[in-house]
Amino acid sequence: MEPLPRGPGRAAWPLTCLVLLCLRWPGAGAQAGQSFQLQQPQTKVSVNKGEMFNLTCTTSGDDHPGPMKWLKGWGSENETIYDQTGSFPRVTRAVSESNTDFTIHIMDARLEDAGSYYCVKFSKSLGGVQVFQHGKGTEVSVHAKPSPPVVSGPQHRAGPGQSVPFTCTAGGFFPRDISVKWFKDRSPILARQPQIITPEQLKSSYNMSSTLMVMLKEDDVRSQLVCAVQHPTLTAPLTGMYQLSKALRVSPSVHVDADRLSLSEVNKTANFTCHVKGFYPRGVTITWLENGTEIKVENTSQPVETPQGLFELSSLLQVQATEEKNGSMFTCRVVHDAQDPISRTATLQITAPARDGLSNWSQAYNGNLLVIYIVVGVVCTVLALLVAAILYLIRAKQSKGKSSPSARLHEPEKSSEATTQESDPNNLTYADLNFDRERKTIRRMVEMSQQSEYACIQTSQAPTSDDNLTYADLDMVHLSKAPRRPAPRPEEASSEYASVQIPRK
Template identity: 30%
Template structure:
């Protein structure tokens, strides 16, 4: 790309999404997030979900409208019985706005009569229903208030228990929790920073109303289930440790520790050539994290000297993690040859002779100590006893 075609970083694309629907209580068109920020020229995805309870979706098309004008090149028609009408646009333009519109029969005429989703009752929209995030990253939970309702606060809870402390209220929040759009009266989405394994769970956005000076629950979202991806710690060890003797057997062990979920694949490569290892049973610790070992046994032949063995771990469709070990082979020395040239029987004989010599020396020591402590055994003891006997 020529330099003249490069955009300044400040030339970013802001796409504004609106929550739009049709007349009646049977249809809901949901676009989240409300605001999307991408660089010009990048690919981006427009999310659109339709809730329809009284009609078949195939009879009423859904189209994306660009800048309030129908975009023929970027039109998505409804698949049968499908509620997700998200589309992907490969090249972002500058300053574009897209609306996901639900049509009645008759097409564009009815599109112009589409009204806001706001009805007489209040509803909380939480999408998507499931999310995955890696440890250390950021987690965004969406909560949109739709319709009209009584004034009151919104709280976020982890789990269905409303008696536990909320992780966010409009007056108080955890230090890691921030409001995504602080001034919005309808968007109460939050971001949790520095995600930890214990952040996994289902989160609920709950709307309260004031009654007689107290707050009671008015409505709640259906919840967003969050899975926290904990990448594994990977290390490779060899037994025996290098350098190893020529033609000896070597076991390479790949330790894959403390990961979640347990969707994992372990592969071995020797100088980029695939090798088959053996998995040991996976174990789970007290906090729900998994570990396993995979072993590869090789013979340390001369051609394998200085070969690089790589343990490649793929966890939960994330980029692979690679750890390596180098096989260093030590040839036999003259001392090694002398050591291993003696017959086995000779080594056994030498070992037994050492044991017998030690046993003999121990007996001599014990006999000497015994003679010191037994008076009747001392030389001259009988003579001394007779001399002290009185004469008749």
Template identity: 50%
Template sequence: MATLTTGSGLSLPCLVLLLLLGIPGVGAQEFQLLQPQGAVSVSAGETPTLNCSQTGNPPAGPVKWFKGSGPTRLLVYEDKGSFPRVTRADDRNTDFTIRISDTRPEDAGTYRCVKFKKGLGASLPVGPGLGCSQAVAARPSAPSVSGPPSRAEPGTPVTFTCTSGGFSPRDITVTWLKNGAPLPVPQPRVLPEHESVSYSVSSTVGLSLSAGDVRSQLTCQIEHSALAAPLLGTYDLSHALRVPPRLRVGSDPAGCITRNESVTFTCRAEGFYPQGASLTWLENGNETDLGKPSRLTENPNGTFTLQSSLEVRATEQRSQSAFTCRAVHDSQPPVSASAMLRVSLTPTLFSSPALWIGLLLEKMLTGAFLLFLFLRGHRPVLP
């Protein structure tokens, strides 16, 4: 009877015997642990999938996942035990793919799946994967813009700061704009300066404010690889600005006033911001009537104007008196402006009763004298 042989020259019984004996390289496919992904990049909050599978005839033992390498590596998944946010994607014996849910910046790093062989008392690693480097892109937080601790007057240098945090990678761009126009600013400071899973940024810009900045707006614009569109933080410069009032004091009528005549002093506080202001009157340094304030009016540039009037009688005692308007604005030291009351003390035809009487007597005497002359010139001549 003929003996059955294979193409290699071995008889079928011999081949079966070799397979049963487990001689390496004969009929057995070589074991491999495959980790095909070299790198993955995800955004924070996403769920990445890290692939790992084995082929051939693996030894008995588990497959585990680690983050990092060496003695500091961190076990992130094994068949036994619970690992938050890490789950196995496939329950087949040849597939050990995992998923990491709700990815965070601290999840960035290199992940390796490792095959272990059961031994006496412990499992020994026999097949580490090549590793997969995972990069996690985290969005910056909404930018926060802060200004000076107190208001500043026009021409005073003021500093503004923009901050944001929680982003990865560290590359970030910060742009400042005033009313939409870019401003020259130094490079932002990104912390920490060493490698980290998350970063924060701080950027500072200096400005000299003007009275026209009541309606101006400052914008901090942040651009980052994890953003589809820039993030914006805004600051109204009116929150940092104080414009003191300009005072003008006048009188009606102006100039030298006739004694006992009524005169009205007017005080205008113009172009101030914010709107909190009050006006009071002083006569020769002493507080007098508060006057009659007008309604607060807003100017086209956003500043305000307030007016107050004071009516007095131009008596002889008030001649050369100083009437002062004092303005208190935004809890600042008061500012003031004055006008002088000048009263005419020279008697006039219209102000002296004695002159009126003298003039009347003069006219009466003149009339009587003219009448006498008239009668005398028309006296009849006797024969």
């Protein structure tokens, strides 16, 4: 607090000593005016910084000669705030020229104004000025509202997925009690307690700082942070805001559209389109290079904002597709927000000129037709091979079916007499027997006619391969006509039998 100017009647150290003596002996001078009364009713007064506050003091009874003053503090450290004869710019009387109401107004309250104030009645005597009566004192507290909070972000932009710090600061408040809350798009965010900076002087204001870590997202372009500060001097919180777009950078995706280049013709125009999408902020630079050498391009659109708040644009490069440029590489280089460039490259491919006046469409059609012919030829070849294989398997099966077991019986050459007997059906001299490839069981042999005579062909163990014995020739004059006897019992399970039945003459 700036020192107040001294009034012409202000006492110095002698007066201070006199005041101390009067405090020790409060009854001094009381006999001079027993009916005089001084009232200082206020015990506490609270005021906000910069506002006006009142200190009330009234008197009653017989008037007593001597000045009225307001002192801040008591004892050796007291300070005169108001004197009837002095000049005090910030202090005025509530009722001017009144002999009973000594209430004062103090303008533009400051933090230094906090303290105890006393209304004092002095009396004059031969020894000088001394304290006659004083009030009980009024405790004045000055509250200071915090300044509007300020939210600051990182010094450099960050991309989605990165956590960056944000700081909320406010100062000049008194008393110390203060609270801070953070919000992101009206949703509360947990944060640590604010850091309070204590002033060097006891009656000075406090400062506050609160820090919050936030992970950025791609859709934070339109999001904002809010820092809300609450203090006893405030009826509603003070808020500070920060747009997250100031701290966010979304790098673009770059693509060069060159699908039509493979069908480009000599001396025709080939189009290269560079698409730059999904970036923020909008500042971007596009340059084209041909085989590493920068070329000038003017067909670049202006950035267009998407519903998500991001930007996109495109750049068109037109190239005369001459034979000398065949295989040339064209690069789209994008620089966004002073970051490292992003490059995408496409190659110019030129097809040979069409002969006999055929257009590119006819060439493509002929190429597709050739592919169809090749596919049809392959399918026909496969089908022919399958048919040949099937025929071969059928013939092999038929040839194997004919190789069934057989037995032949022959007689020697017959005489002329025997020739005459060929018409006799009972004179059987030759037989071809063809059997299926199956074993004849003993039961089937026994069930044959009892008048049959048998010729037995017994083979050894059947070989494992398909080259089994399937044919036999038997030459004999005639079969033995011994008395009937049962068919011989096979000695081994692998025997195969052929029976010949000869009717009796």
